[in-house]
Each structure stands twice: as C-alpha cells, then as structure tokens.
Amino acid sequence: MKKRExxxxxxxxxxxxxxxxxxxxxxxxIAKIVYDMQVQYNDGLRMEDCYDSVNKVLEKRExxxxxxxxxxxxxxxxxxxxxxxLQSIVETDEGLFGxxxxxxxxxxxxYGSIAVTTFGYLDKEKIGIxxxxxxxxxxxxxxxxxxxVCSIAANASSxxxxxxxxxxxxxxxxxxxxxxxx
Amino acid sequence: MKKRExxxxxxxxxxxxxxxxxxxxxxxxIAKIVYDMQVQYNDGLRMEDCYDSVNKVLEKRExxxxxxxxxxxxxxxxxxxxxxxLQSIVETDEGLFGxxxxxxxxxxxxYGSIAVTTFGYLDKEKIGIxxxxxxxxxxxxxxxxxxxVCSIAANASSxxxxxxxxxxxxxxxxxxxxxxxx
Amino acid sequence: MKKRExxxxxxxxxxxxxxxxxxxxxxxxIAKIVYDMQVQYNDGLRMEDCYDSVNKVLEKRExxxxxxxxxxxxxxxxxxxxxxxLQSIVETDEGLFGxxxxxxxxxxxxYGSIAVTTFGYLDKEKIGIxxxxxxxxxxxxxxxxxxxVCSIAANASSxxxxxxxxxxxxxxxxxxxxxxxx
Amino acid sequence: MKKRExxxxxxxxxxxxxxxxxxxxxxxxIAKIVYDMQVQYNDGLRMEDCYDSVNKVLEKRExxxxxxxxxxxxxxxxxxxxxxxLQSIVETDEGLFGxxxxxxxxxxxxYGSIAVTTFGYLDKEKIGIxxxxxxxxxxxxxxxxxxxVCSIAANASSxxxxxxxxxxxxxxxxxxxxxxxx
Numbered sequence: 172m173k174k175r176e177x178x179x180x181x182x183x184x185x186x187x188x189x190x191x192x193x194x195x196x197x198x199x200x201i202a203k204i205v206y207d208m209q210v211q212y213n214d215g216l217r218m219e220d221c222y223d224s225v226n227k228v229l230e231k232r233e234x235x236x237x238x239x240x241x242x243x244x245x246x247x248x249x250x251x252x253x254x255x256x257l258q259s260i261v262e263t264d265e266g267l268f269g270x271x272x273x274x275x276x277x278x279x280x281x282y283g284s285i286a287v288t289t290f291g292y293l294d295k296e297k298i299g300i301x302x303x304x305x306x307x308x309x310x311x312x313x314x315x316x317x318x319x320v321c322s323i324a325a326n327a328s329s330x331x332x333x334x335x336x337x338x339x340x341x342x343x344x345x346x347x348x349x350x351x352x353x
Numbered sequence: 354m355k356k357r358e359x360x361x362x363x364x365x366x367x368x369x370x371x372x373x374x375x376x377x378x379x380x381x382x383i384a385k386i387v388y389d390m391q392v393q394y395n396d397g398l399r400m401e402d403c404y405d406s407v408n409k410v411l412e413k414r415e416x417x418x419x420x421x422x423x424x425x426x427x428x429x430x431x432x433x434x435x436x437x438x439l440q441s442i443v444e445t446d447e448g449l450f451g452x453x454x455x456x457x458x459x460x461x462x463x464y465g466s467i468a469v470t471t472f473g474y475l476d477k478e479k480i481g482i483x484x485x486x487x488x489x490x491x492x493x494x495x496x497x498x499x500x501x502v503c504s505i506a507a508n509a510s511s512x513x514x515x516x517x518x519x520x521x522x523x524x525x526x527x528x529x530x531x532x533x534x535x
Numbered sequence: 536m537k538k539r540e541x542x543x544x545x546x547x548x549x550x551x552x553x554x555x556x557x558x559x560x561x562x563x564x565i566a567k568i569v570y571d572m573q574v575q576y577n578d579g580l581r582m583e584d585c586y587d588s589v590n591k592v593l594e595k596r597e598x599x600x601x602x603x604x605x606x607x608x609x610x611x612x613x614x615x616x617x618x619x620x621l622q623s624i625v626e627t628d629e630g631l632f633g634x635x636x637x638x639x640x641x642x643x644x645x646y647g648s649i650a651v652t653t654f655g656y657l658d659k660e661k662i663g664i665x666x667x668x669x670x671x672x673x674x675x676x677x678x679x680x681x682x683x684v685c686s687i688a689a690n691a692s693s694x695x696x697x698x699x700x701x702x703x704x705x706x707x708x709x710x711x712x713x714x715x716x717x
Numbered sequence: 718m719k720k721r722e723x724x725x726x727x728x729x730x731x732x733x734x735x736x737x738x739x740x741x742x743x744x745x746x747i748a749k750i751v752y753d754m755q756v757q758y759n760d761g762l763r764m765e766d767c768y769d770s771v772n773k774v775l776e777k778r779e780x781x782x783x784x785x786x787x788x789x790x791x792x793x794x795x796x797x798x799x800x801x802x803l804q805s806i807v808e809t810d811e812g813l814f815g816x817x818x819x820x821x822x823x824x825x826x827x828y829g830s831i832a833v834t835t836f837g838y839l840d841k842e843k844i845g846i847x848x849x850x851x852x853x854x855x856x857x858x859x860x861x862x863x864x865x866v867c868s869i870a871a872n873a874s875s876x877x878x879x880x881x882x883x884x885x886x887x888x889x890x891x892x893x894x895x896x897x898x899x
Contacts, residue, residue: 177447178438180886186438212630232449232879233829239439240426240452252434256360256368257421265359266576267414267700269648270422273459274452276651280826283779284633287640291655333778336631340726362704394812414697415647448758449882451830458833462644465597466815469822473837515596518813522544541811542802550802596813603803604816608786616798620724620732621785629723631778634786637823638816 180232187235190242194316200300201225204324207298208289209331216331224327224334233278234323241274241315248312264314275318279325286329293321362414369417372424376498382482383407386506389480390471391513398513406509406516415460416505423456423497430494446496457500461507468511475503544596551599554606558680564664565589568688571662572653573695580695588691588698597642598687605638605679612676628678639682643689650693657685726778733781736788740862746846747771750870753844754835755877762877770873770880779824780869787820787861794858810860821864825871832875839867 191198205221228234247253248261260268272294279290297305301320304313373380387403410416429435430443442450454476461472479487483502486495555562569585592598611617612625624632636658643654661669665684668677737744751767774780793799794807806814818840825836843851847866850859 175441175445176889177445177449177882178441179889180883182438183442233451236442236450236452237455239442243436243439244422244426246436247429254425254428256364257425259357259360260365260418260421263357263359267359267647267649267697268418269415270418270456270459272648272651273419274455276459276648277451277455277830281829283631283827284636284640284823285631287636287651288655288658291652292659294652295656333631336723337726358707359700361707362701449829449831449879454830454833458830459648463647465645465813466641466818466822467813469818469833470837470840473834474841476834477838515813518541519544525540525543539805539809541809541813542805546802547806597815600806600814600816601819603806604790607800607803608790610800611793618789618792620728621789623721623724624729624782624785627721627723631723632782633779633823634782634820637783637820641816641819641822 183232183235183239184230187238188229190238194242194245194313196300196304196316196320198222198225198229201320201324201327204293204299204301204320205327205331208293208324208328212332213335220331221327224330225323227330228282228323228326231278231281233281234319234326237274237278237322238319241271241319245312245315248314249310261314262312264312268314271315271318274315275322279322282326282329283333285332286325289328290321290325293324294318365414365417365421366412369420370411372420376424376427376495378482378486378498378502380404380407380411383502383506383509386475386481386483386502387509387513390475390506390510394514395517402513403509406512407505409512410464410505410508413460413463415463416501416508419456419460419504420501423453423501427494427497430496431492443496444494446494450496453497453500456497457504461504464508464511465515467514468507471510472503472507475506476500547596547599547603548594551602552593554602558606558609558677560664560668560680560684562586562589562593565684565688565691568657568663568665568684569691569695572657572688572692576696577699584695585691588694589687591694592646592687592690595642595645597645598683598690601638601642601686602683605635605683609676609679612678613674625678626676628676632678635679635682638679639686643686646690646693647697649696650689653692654685654689657688658682729778729781729785730776733784734775736784740788740791740859742846742850742862742866744768744771744775747866747870747873750839750845750847750866751873751877754839754870754874758878759881766877767873770876771869773876774828774869774872777824777827779827780865780872783820783824783868784865787817787865791858791861794860795856807860808858810858814860817861817864820861821868825868828872828875829879831878832871835874836867836871839870840864 199222202218202221202225205224206216206218209221210216244253244261248258251258253261276287276290279286293301297317301317301324304317304320307313381404384400384403384407387406388398388400391403392398426435426443430440433440435443458472461468475483479499483499483506486499486502489495563586566582566585566589569588570580570582573585574580608617608625612622615622617625640651640654643650657665661681665681665688668681668684671677745768748764748767748771751770752762752764755767756762790799790807794804797804799807822836825832839847843863847863847870850863850866853859
C-alpha cells in the first residue's frame with residue numbers, strides 16, 4: 172500500500188479561509204481591529220498594511236489548523252452533535268472552559284509578547300467583529316471562533332510592530348550612509 | 354427564562370475519567386510512566402505515590418476539559434464524522450499538525466518547567482501505554498489521546514518532584530528543631 | 536565534600552516578599568487591582584478575599600523565583616551594572632524587548648486562560664500601582680517589576696474566579712441535599 | 718531632550734552571537750545536535766542545512782534577547798555578583814528553579830509543537846555540547862546557557878521539519894504540472 176500523502180498546504184489554507192468567510196468573518200473585519208490596536212504606535216499606519224498583515228498570519232500552518240479544529244467544534248455544537256457534557260459546555264461558552272483560549276494561544280505564543288498582551292486585551296474588551304460574534308442572539312455558536320479572531324488580530328498586530336521597527340532601522344542606516352557619502 | 358446553570362464539576366470529572374477508561378487507558382498505566390520518570394530522582398518512590406499524583410492531576414478542570422475535547426475529536430475521526438481536510442489530518446496524525454500537542458500543553462504549562470521537559474521527552478520517546486496508543490494497528494485513532502496521556506504523566510511527575518522537595522524541607526526543619534531541643 | 540543543601544523555601548519566599556516591599560509594591564496595591572478586575576463577576580467580593588488570593592499566589596515557587604530574577608535585573612540596571620547592549624535595552628524598557636513579559640508569563644500560564652487574558656489586559660491598560668511603576672519619573676527602573684505585578688494580579692484574579700465557582704457548586708449541592716431531606 | 722533611539726538590531730544580534738562564542742558554544746556544536754535530532758525524519762539532510770537553520774534562528778529578536786539576559790545572569794553568578802538567595806540558586810542550578818527554562822521556552826513556543834517536544838527531550842537527554850556545558854567541572858556556570866542551547870537547537874530542528882514539508886509539497890506540484898504537460 173502506498174503511504175498516504177499528507178494533505179497539501181494549499182488545501183488546508185483554502186479550507187481555513189473559507190471557514191472564516193462561511194462563519195461571517197471577513198479579513199477586513201480583522202484588519203480594522205489591527206488598525207485600532209496599532210495606530211497609536213504608528214501614525215502612518217494604513218488600513219492596507221493591516222489587511223496584508225492579517226493575510227500573512229493566515230499563511231501559517233498553526234493558525235490554519237487552529238481554525239479547522241475550532242470552527243469544527245463550533246459547528247458540531249450548533250448541530251448538537253457533541254457528546255455531553257462537552258455539548259453543554261461549548262454551547263453556553265462556560266467561563267471556566269479554557270480550551271478555546273488554549274487553542275488560540277498556541278499560535279499567539281509564536282508571535283512574541285506583544286501578541287500575547289494584545290490577545291489578552293482583545294479577549295477581555297471584545298471590540299468590533301469579536302463583540303458581534305460574542306453577542307449574537309440567534310442559535311449560532313462561536314465559542315472557539317471569537318478566540319481565533321482575537322488570535323489572528325493579535326498576531327497581525329505584533330507582526331506590524333516588529334516590521335515597523337525593521338523599517339525604522341533600515342531608514343536610520345540609509346540616513347547614515349547618505350551622511351557618509353555627502 | 355432561568356439562566357442555565359453550568360455543568361457541575363463532578364459531572365465533568367466523571368466524564369473525563371470514564372473517557373480515559375473507555376479508550377483503554379487505566380490510571381495504573383499512567384502511574385507506571387510517572388514511576389519510570391521519577392524513580393531516578395527519588396529512591397524511596399512508591400508506585401502508590403505515582404498513582405495518587407495521577408489522581409490529583411485528574412481533579413484539575415483544565416485537564417478534564419482537555420480530555421473531553423481531545424477524545425471527542427479522536428472518536429469523531431474514527432466514525433469519519435469530521436469535515437475534510439480535518440478528517441484526513443487527524444486520521445493520519447500528521448507530523449506538522451500540532452493542535453493535539455497545543456491542547457495537551459495547555460495544562461502542562463501549569464505544572465512548571467519540569468512538566469514541560471517531561472512532556473517533551475515522553476512525546477518523543479513514547480514509553481509504556483503511550484507507545485501502545487501510538488502503534489495500534491486496528492482502526493482506532495488516538496491522535497489527541499496519546500498527547501493527553503503524556504500531559505497527565507508529565508504533570509504528575511512534576512507534582513511529585515515539588516512535593517518531594519517540600520517533604521525534605523519539612524524534615525530538615527524538624528531535625529533542626531530536635532537539635533535545638535536536645 | 537557534603538552536597539550543598541538547596542536554599543530553603545522559607546528563605547526564598549521571604550526574599551521575594553521583601554523585594555516587592557523594597558521596590559514600593561504593597562500587597563494591598565495588588566489586591567486593589569484584583570478587586571477591580573473581579574468585582575464585575577462577583578457582587579459579594581470583599582477586598583480581603585483579594586488580599587488573601589494575592590498572598591496565596593506569592594506562596595508559589597515559580598512566582599518567587601520570577602521576582603528574584605526580575606527585580607535583580609531592574610536593580611542592576613539602576614546601578615548601571617548590566618553589560619551593553621542589555622543595559623540600554625532594560626533602562627529604556629524597549630517596546631520589542633519581551634523577556635520581562637516572558638518571565639512574568641511563565642507563572643501566568645500556570646493559572647489558566649483567565650490569568651492569561653487578565654495579564655494581557657493589565658499589561659496594556661496598566662491600572663493602579665502598575666501605572667505608577669510604569670510612569671515613575673525618577674531614576675528608578677521597573678522594566679521587570681511592572682510585568683511581575685501584572686502577573687501576580689492576574690494569577691490572583693484567576694484563582695478567585697475558580698474558587699467562586701467551587702463555592703457555588705458546593706452551595707448547589709447543599710441546597711439539593713436539603714431538598715431531599717425535607 | 719531627544720528621545721533615545723533604541724539599540725539597533727545589528728548591535729543586538731552581534732552581541733548575542735559574540736556571547737555564545739565567548740561562552741564556548743560554536744554554531745557547529747548546535748548544528749550537530751540539530752542533525753542528530755532530524756536525520757531520522759530526513760535521509761538527505763546535510764550538516765550545512767542544520768548550520769543554516771541555526772543561523773536563521775539566531776536572527777530572531779526574541780532568541781537574541783534571551784541570550785543577552787541568560788548569559789548575563791550566568792556571568793554575574795560566576796563573579797558572585799548576584800544577591801542572595803538568587804546567587805546560590807543559580808550557582809547550584811537548583812532542580813526546582815525554572816526561570817532558565819522559562820526564558821528559553823519563550824522563543825521555543827514560537828516555533829510550534831515540534832520545537833516544544835524537541836526542547837523537552839534535549840533538556841532531559843542533554844546531548845553533545847549541552848552535556849558538556851552541564852557537566853563542566855571548573856568554576857564556570859551555565860545554568861541559563863544550557864537551556865538556551867536546547868532552545869536554539871529545538872527551534873532550528875522544527876524549522877527544518879517545516880521547510881522539508883514545504884519542499885516536498887513544491888515537488889509534488891511540479892510533478893503534477895509535468896504530468897499535465899506531457
């Protein structure tokens with residue numbers, strides 16, 4: 172028997188992006204949160220930088236896998252297909268249930284301490300689309316999804332902060348080089 | 354409408370313990386791993402200390418929740434009830450899929466650095482019941498369970514190491530007190 | 536040569552508590568932050584519950600060690616005794632330097648997801664004594680200490696949330712028992 | 718007063734690399750560990766791939782900062798310049814002291830679950846240069862450095878595993894494209 176080939180990364184990435192869309196989360200929604208979080212540290216920040224950063228975060232295997240697992244659990248809970256007592260715990264988004272945050276944190280820890288503090292802040296303050304997901308009144312369940320969105324936004328924010336510094340340092344060098352020349 | 358009461362902790366704990374048993378993992382199996390990991394640091398270690406430590410770890414909400422989620426995903430994968438591509442990824446226990454470890458790590462990080470290094474070691478060396486779960490040839494799927502067992506064993510090991518020190522320090526104090534008296 | 540005995544836990548705990556006091560942080564200051572974070576979830580919360588919870592958190596080895604290391608680095612930086620470029624990085628509390636948060640996070644991860652999100656929130660919002668430490672205008676350096684205080688407050692908050700639930704569940708059981716009797 | 722510019726990343730990176738060398742750790746030593754850990758999963762692995770991967774890991778801010786802090790503490794302990802009881806704890810590399818692992822783990826968590834399990838394994842098995850650092854008989858202290866080396870090796874290993882998969886997937890695509898053409 173031929174050893175089964177692993178699922179191609181393109182397939183996984185497309186599935187993760189499709190799931191976000193299907194569950195009502197557009198990349199623009201996440202980019203807006205990133206903008207709100209980072210504009211105070213970066214006057215020249217443009218919305219498209221935030222969008223690009225969100226896009227880059229979604230290229231990572233770890234966040235894609237987290238989306239596949241988290242949204243699957245939300246959808247199974249909506250269809251009442253989880254076993255008890257897990258079904259009740261996920262359905263009611265119990266305060267002491269932390270596996271949703273644990274899964275989301277997995278990828279946050281990879282983006283450094285700015286990502287962790289931004290994640291914690293967003294998870295508590297629930298701004299923008301995160302608030303909408305958290306307060307939906309219909310039968311939809313977003314216990315895992317809202318933490319995943321916090322995670323993507325936090326990672327994209329941290330990524331921008333690091334890139335901004337890289338840019339500034341390149342500028343400083345160029346200035347110095349120009350000074351040397353003149 | 355009355356606000357729904359959260360699931361009682363007794364119900365959650367019983368469900369988690371039942372799931373381990375149902376999936377073929379006895380507390381004795383985990384205690385044996387703990388013994389193997391800790392006996393080198395503690396001559397007087399008894400198997401029942403290891404068993405008690407495993408028992409205590411299973412009283413924690415975080416590990417109970419991790420078991421509920423992880424085993425649910427294993428069982429759904431066995432029944433081919435997960436959506437693609439998640440079904441294929443879990444079924445084949447893909448090397449770069451890390452959500453199983455992320456969920457297990459969530460509770461490991463709570464037991465300090467000895468738990469983390471023991472977890473990493475067990476996840477690589479796969480001794481005892483962890484090996485059995487990992488190499489089962491039938492149609493059963495233990496992608497999440499084997500990491501959960503590593504986590505429980507690692508936490509119980511770290512707990513023992515900390516308790517051993519506490520005991521030694523109490524002994525030292527008593528000796529000193531006796532010296533003062535005599 | 537007799538093997539050197541490890542430092543007794545009492546000595547370590549006293550040193551950690553003394554350091555907090557020496558650096559201007561009273562347990563009451565941290566308890567106030569805990570109260571502000573938790574009163575919204577718990578009407579009957581009393582300041583002394585918060586104080587007790589902070590006290591319990593300080594009994595943990597991991598947080599004691601973190602305090603010893605973090606405050607040592609702050610004090611060395613004040614005395615200009617660190618090597619460059621570390622001296623400049625700690626002195627200016629550089630935004631992309633994350634070891635202060637990493638050390639503080641080490642113990643936060645042990646208190647579950649509520650601790651992590653509370654830590655992130657506090658690190659961003661900097662309320663109470665955390666704000667005071669962060670904005671001191673004299674030559675004192677609190678690069679590590681302010682994260683440590685966030686960590687202690689976050690851990691004590693998470694501890695309270697878990698205990699509150701435990702209490703409620705005991706109450707529910709007692710009520711039920713009373714119902715059965717009557 | 719002009720706001721002080723942050724230390725340039727080139728300066729930080731050079732300092733971190735110089736410290737490793739100064740403390741007796743060559744990149745080749747770490748590359749050898751990476752090779753030993755990854756060759757079992759990758760027949761065609763060459764030593765220079767491992768060296769390159771170690772090199773790339775050392776370009777990351779987080780690991781550079783961890784090296785600056787960890788080696789500073791080791792050196793201060795050698796010179797008996799830490800306050801008690803921290804001096805004794807670091808000097809004897811106490812088993813329950815975990816801040817060394819916490820600092821090292823900070824960057825490991827950023828490289829995904831393979832990095833975490835490899836880190837745990839290396840920290841327990843202590844192969845190659847890690848063993849040498851751990852068993853040095855002279856007055857040198859490497860309490861933090863040995864965990865840092867575990868971290869760099871674990872991160873470089875995880876990086877290689879992810880890159881290997883990326884390569885395989887590109888190959889698969891090229892094959893398919895060739896099939897379509899012919």
